[in-house]
Amino acid sequence: MLSGLLDGIFSGISIGSVLLLAALGLAIVFGLMGVINMAHGELMMLGAYTTFMVQNVFKSFGGAWFELYIFFALIAAFVVTALFGLVLERGVIRYLYGRPLETLLATWGVSLILQQFVRSVSWVLVIGIVLFCLLFFGALKLLSRRPDFDRIRNWVIAIMLPLSAAIALVTGIVVGQVYKLTVTKPWFGAQNVDVTAPKWLRGGLPIGGFQLSYVRIFIMVLTIACVVAIYLFLNRSTWGLRMRSVTQNRSMSACLGIPTQKVDALTFAIGSGLAGIAGCAVSLLGSVGPNTGQNYIVDTFMVVVVGGVGKLVGSIVAALVIGTTTYLIGSGVLANLLAPIQPLADFFTFFATTSMAKVLVFALIIVFLQFRPAGLFPQKGRTVDA
Amino acid sequence: MLKVSDLNVYYGESHILRNVDMTVHPGKMVCLIGRNGVGKTTLLKSIMGLLKPRSGSIELTGIPILGKSPDQRARMGIGYVPQGREVIPRLTVKENLILGMEALPDRKSKTQDIPDEIFDLFPVLKTMLWRLGGDLSGGQQQQLAIARALMGRPRLLVLDEPTEGIQPSIILEIEAAVRRIVATTGVSVLLVEQHLHFVRQADWYYAMQKGGIVASGSTRELSNEVVQRFLAV
Numbered sequence: 001m002l003s004g005l006l007d008g009i010f011s012g013i014s015i016g017s018v019l020l021l022a023a024l025g026l027a028i029v030f031g032l033m034g035v036i037n038m039a040h041g042e043l044m045m046l047g048a049y050t051t052f053m054v055q056n057v058f059k060s061f062g063g064a065w066f067e068l069y070i071f072f073a074l075i076a077a078f079v080v081t082a083l084f085g086l087v088l089e090r091g092v093i094r095y096l097y098g099r100p101l102e103t104l105l106a107t108w109g110v111s112l113i114l115q116q117f118v119r120s121v122s123w124v125l126v127i128g129i130v131l132f133c134l135l136f137f138g139a140l141k142l143l144s145r146r147p148d149f150d151r152i153r154n155w156v157i158a159i160m161l162p163l164s165a166a167i168a169l170v171t172g173i174v175v176g177q178v179y180k181l182t183v184t185k186p187w188f189g190a191q192n193v194d195v196t197a198p199k200w201l202r203g204g205l206p207i208g209g210f211q212l213s214y215v216r217i218f219i220m221v222l223t224i225a226c227v228v229a230i231y232l233f234l235n236r237s238t239w240g241l242r243m244r245s246v247t248q249n250r251s252m253s254a255c256l257g258i259p260t261q262k263v264d265a266l267t268f269a270i271g272s273g274l275a276g277i278a279g280c281a282v283s284l285l286g287s288v289g290p291n292t293g294q295n296y297i298v299d300t301f302m303v304v305v306v307g308g309v310g311k312l313v314g315s316i317v318a319a320l321v322i323g324t325t326t327y328l329i330g331s332g333v334l335a336n337l338l339a340p341i342q343p344l345a346d347f348f349t350f351f352a353t354t355s356m357a358k359v360l361v362f363a364l365i366i367v368f369l370q371f372r373p374a375g376l377f378p379q380k381g382r383t384v385d386a
Numbered sequence: 387m388l389k390v391s392d393l394n395v396y397y398g399e400s401h402i403l404r405n406v407d408m409t410v411h412p413g414k415m416v417c418l419i420g421r422n423g424v425g426k427t428t429l430l431k432s433i434m435g436l437l438k439p440r441s442g443s444i445e446l447t448g449i450p451i452l453g454k455s456p457d458q459r460a461r462m463g464i465g466y467v468p469q470g471r472e473v474i475p476r477l478t479v480k481e482n483l484i485l486g487m488e489a490l491p492d493r494k495s496k497t498q499d500i501p502d503e504i505f506d507l508f509p510v511l512k513t514m515l516w517r518l519g520g521d522l523s524g525g526q527q528q529q530l531a532i533a534r535a536l537m538g539r540p541r542l543l544v545l546d547e548p549t550e551g552i553q554p555s556i557i558l559e560i561e562a563a564v565r566r567i568v569a570t571t572g573v574s575v576l577l578v579e580q581h582l583h584f585v586r587q588a589d590w591y592y593a594m595q596k597g598g599i600v601a602s603g604s605t606r607e608l609s610n611e612v613v614q615r616f617l618a619v
């Protein structure tokens with residue numbers, strides 16, 4: 001029975017560390033900008049697909065390279081999703097600050113676009129998008145050197161937008177006609193893809209009666225590394241100081257000369273990059289599909305809400321508690337433990353499946369929020385209204 | 387230094403500032419007086435870029451600044467000490483001071499060291515560097531807010547009721563500090579103030595009523611009658 005509990009706690013912590021890794025970026029973005037990023041799960045998915053691609057590239061290198069691909073995949077996933085986050089913030093979200101409902105809708109839209117994007121991405125699509133961006137933004141860049149740019153700006157956009165789109169579309173169709181399937185075949189398609197862990201991550205560490213898989217240990221270490229890195233970044237670096245300042249008092253920070261727009265962009269990029277890392281980790285746990293992100297978004301929100309906004313430590317505790325509780329209930333460990341007390345045992349047996357455990361945890365969270373609406377670690381005193 | 391012309395500012399549909407004109411000459415200290423709610427803070431926020439005027443212009447050393455964001459204005463040399471002080475609460479005093487250096491235009495000169503002049507002006511801060519800004523008393527926060535603005539070596543210092551809600555002994559300290567700052571750095575000052583004693587330190591005054599400037603002149607000629615009409619004492 002004790003080993004069962006131990007098993008439960010280890011597994012719970014490992015689930016919790018996945019949750020925490022996934023929620024970290026969301027918590028930072030939410031804490032700083034009050035932006036609820038519904039596309040966070042899809043950013044994770046993007047990270048997972050990046051991992052898949054890096055894996056394929058390294059597979060072709062063969063041998064020792066393949067054993068190391070995961071580290072390159074982590075970096076690649078971070079960079080790709082961070083860049084995407086940057087574009088998202090500059091292109092969409094910055095126009096919606098202070099309007100949470102619109103942000104919610106817009107980021108939800110982005111999440112749908114991303115899901116469809118990975119289903120249908122192919123060489124033709126990539127060529128079209130790249131061509132469009134080159135033409136449109138290149139033209140804007142060139143023309144912005146003209147002194148009267150401000151006056152003609154709207155005209156330039158009105159002309160260049162359909163023109164670039166048309167050129168990109170035609171090029172796409174022509175390339176598709178000429179090269180046929182080699183360029184029109186989707187890269188991933190709608191099916192799930194599988195990431196294989198390198199050899200040294202397969203198998204597990206036997207503890208007592210059960211095995212703690214190396215992948216889960218790897219994820220725990222990764223989570224700790226990310227938390228430490230974020231902590232150091234926020235508390236030791238210049239940009240971290242700026243971020244904390246903007247989080248607490250945006251308008252005064254601006255009056256001090258802090259470039260708040262850059263801080264916003266950087267924060268969003270880092271939050272997105274963390275989603276990418278989480279996606280890379282998640283890809284080791286199971287197959288990856290266009291819907292991977294949706295499985296995580298609700299859980300990560302629970303972590304952020306229960307932890308309290310703007311507190312790293314809150315997210316950590318919340319993730320571990322939610323992870324452990326979900327596992328203990330879902331795996332039936334709790335039901336076994338309570339076997340001597342018949343009615344309680346029956347109660348927990350009823351909830352001893354993954355989805356029912358989620359229902360119960362969700363209910364518990366709602367009850368919890370009735371008593372502590374601001375989460376585990378609410379911010380005290382006069383700082384709240386600042 | 388600063389020139390505000392024909393400024394009109396609205397909150398939603400309510401017209402707060404009406405055709406405000408005001409000039410702060412280089413190295414001068416200008417005081418803006420008026421009863422509560424006439425729009426003094428609104429004017430300072432518009433100068434800082436926190437509010438968008440509907441019409442009019444604001445120039446700093448001849449350069450129009452209305453299109454610029456608050457952080458750009460801070461880096462152009464406006465140091466702002468807002469009403470209510472707005473010290474960043476969960477940063478230490480030292481971090482608050484370091485953030486004051488964000489307004490320095492050249493990034494090279496940014497260090498982690500607080501210059502001694504700051505502690506000469508406000509000795510209390512030296513003993514409190516590691517305390518959280520939000521834990522200081524009102525007077526200490528006010529001193530911190532002024533020190534923070536000075537860290538950016540502003541050309542124009544904008545102070546909004548720096549003595550509001552502060553005990554008399556500290557008021558005298560703050561007054562003396564501001565006078566010393568003006569004497570040693572040659573900074574121009576725009577001050578909103580209710581304490582007559584402090585108002586008299588300024589070179590020039592503007593009196594505001596219902597969102598418009600209704601009187602101005604040298605503070606030496608500030609008559610008791612004007613004081614009666616425009617100060618809330």
Ligand SMILES: Nc1ncnc2c1ncn2[C@@H]1O[C@H](COP(=O)(O)OP(=O)(O)O)[C@@H](O)[C@H]1O
Nearest residue numbers: 397400402420421422423424425426427428429
């Ligand atoms: N955020 C706001 N929204 C709407 N009206 C405001 C706001 N802030 C101030 N006001 C109004 O603007 C007027 C001027 O306020 P303010 O500039 O703060 O006055 P003062 O600083 O001279 O005491 C007041 O009538 C006040 O009610």
Ligand SMILES: [Mg+2]
Nearest residue numbers: 426427428469
């Ligand atoms: Mg005021």
